[in-house]
Amino acid sequence: MTNPITPPPELVQQWIRERDGLEHLATQAAQWGADQELEACCEWLAKYRNRILGADLKFVRRPKPPSLKEQALKTLQRLSKDGFPCNYQEDSDWDTIRRALEALPE
DSSP states (O other): OOOOOOOOHHHHHHHHHHOSSHHHHHHHHHHHHHHHHHHHHHHHIIIIIOHHHHHHHHHHHSOOOOOHHHHHHHHHHHHHHHSOOSOOSSSOHHHHHHHHHHHSOO
């Protein structure tokens, strides 16, 4: 028999304090349980099969959201295709903003 995935009581209390409503509590509990199961699978893969495969599984199932910089660059790329530059000098405002964003750390 497998161990039940049950969040610690302190974590449940934290979720209750964070927001009102059962929907938030249920969502947090489901995400926590899914994360626990994924972590157990990755640990098993690393121990008995292939450490890289476990890391790949975690990366695919829990991708990190794009950074604010990545989001801004994507938006700028879309705007520069659909919109018009703010001026018509050799370096457009779009290029200036793009270069500034690219210079920022993640």
